[in-house]
């Protein structure tokens with residue numbers, strides 16, 4: 449059985465899917481089961497991968513991470529998803545861009561997930577106030 453909003457990857461061709469409706473079947477791609485991605489399950493720098501959610505004027509800013517993640521051709525953050533009170537928003541990123549996204553939404557409960565092409569899926573639900581000097 450799949451997990452609602454679960455993210456699965458084909459380790460042959462690189463397809464990545466998010467489940468919008470769960471079913472009994474197993475997700476298969478390129479002739480083999482897709483891998484269910486668990487946030488933070490890859491051994492890599494937490495500082496560079498765990499999303500930092502900031503409540504800012506007009507919405508939420510999500511940065512990856514407390515130390516900015518590289519945004520190089522071979523190693524970068526591909527997307528950031530914000531789940532906000534039951535709605536999902538996604539920002540795709542490209543190499544050379546900043547590893548962050550702004551989501552123009554007000555919500556009580558948010559979770560941010562990001563995907564690094566080398567180090568997989570990371571997640572946080574902790575909201576920080578932005579640093580003011």
Ligand SMILES: [Fe+2]
Nearest residue numbers: 523564566567
């Ligand atoms: Fe990474």
